[in-house]
Amino acid sequence: MKSEKISELTTNRLSVYLRCLNTLAAAGIKTISSQALAEQFNLNSAQIRKDLGYFGEFGVRGVGYYVADLRAHITKILGLDKPHRVGIVGAGRLGTALANYRGFSKSNFTVVAIFDDDEEKIGRRIGEDEIAIHNVKRMPLVVKQQSIDVMVIAVPARVAQKVLNQIMSAGIKAILNFAPAPLSARLDVKVKTVDLTTSLESLSFFLARPQSKVTTTRTHKQQFEKLDEINEQELK
């Protein structure tokens, strides 16, 4: 176990490995080698070993990794053994869709509050879980009361920096940003931006020049494009 700096590329991949292990565990597979794992999910075996190597020695030489064991380790590494409580700023379409999204719960994330500045919306409750919409001004208070540790920005780009500043003032250190805006944050605060506009525009570039193949970032290429093995399943 070293104390090197861990790249975000590595943490992203750990999340992917965890997902793969979940699939394997569900299939009843008890043990797997880095090679088998790599082949099955289009990854690189050396990279798996290297990524895991930053955190310890979880494998057994000559055998591979015990699925349940490795799963527990990665869960711990990613801090998913402790629950996270999520707030969403912006009760628009995206914000409410995210509030209702059930996919987070598997990873121990629960949406517990929504914030907005629209008097019309404040006080209402959203979705089956009846999540309350609070006045954005009460954020510091609600963050404390509800023990929120992750905040999602789902507001227009125009006000994103202001909202980010409020979130930082409320003491939040981890933020998932959906606003297509360049944001500045303190160094002790982590902002992860998901930019749908950029994603689409990048796809548009690909369409605009089908001849000159765009080089995909290697990680993604491996993860998502298996060389030619087109596995055309029947149309449903």
Add this chain to the structure above:
Amino acid sequence: MKSEKISELTTNRLSVYLRCLNTLAAAGIKTISSQALAEQFNLNSAQIRKDLGYFGEFGVRGVGYYVADLRAHITKILGLDKPHRVGIVGAGRLGTALANYRGFSKSNFTVVAIFDDDEEKIGRRIGEDEIAIHNVKRMPLVVKQQSIDVMVIAVPARVAQKVLNQIMSAGIKAILNFAPAPLSARLDVKVKTVDLTTSLESLSFFLARPQSKVTTTRTHKQQFEKLDEINEQELK
């Protein structure tokens, strides 16, 4: 103008530059140097010049770039001068939220169809634009009729690969995937995955070890974290 391979990191940044130029144009600024652009938006001036350099010589030495001119060039490079027609597979919460999202239109994207396999939903129309929900089996037909060139996957991970195969069969070459699943695609098809689970889990990792600073991918660091210049705006 060279004919090198363009990295996806570059195309992502072109999209960001375009956004910055839009802001500048709106502010009435006619001309800007790579340095000024970099400072204003937390970018690196050499990288801006290098990125642009792959496509031509758009600047004027001693002056910088003409905002309107560069904007037109990048728009053309990204293929945003031609409209794109988008289909969404999955009429769940995420799919419908995306169908209603107005942010795409600025970039010349229009959502024209939704697909689902739920008989309850097929035939209905969604949102102000009354976008029809089609049977996913009719995808090849609707793709042709509506000239769809970009498809969004907003279905559960379980069926994502199957849906991707159907999309590829329908002749689509550019796909934005929201399903948290490892997908395989033909090499002539571009799949861009937006993985909310991985994003959140990566944030969780950051929270789990605040001591050892995670090294952010440099591009993002520059874009989103301006060294210490905390600009604490008043709470609204």
Add this chain to the structure above:
DNA sequence: CTCTGTGAAGTCATTCACAGCG
């Protein structure tokens, strides 16, 4: 004299390849 465009250098990430453990 300023700022672009670009080789060269530097930094970081991935893949190779193999020593050595179980």
Add this chain to the structure above:
DNA sequence: CGCTGTGAATGACTTCACAGAG
């Protein structure tokens, strides 16, 4: 003997630094 863990090699991306255009 198979597979991990890891230095060494390769490759990709970013930043530096400066020649030369305007």
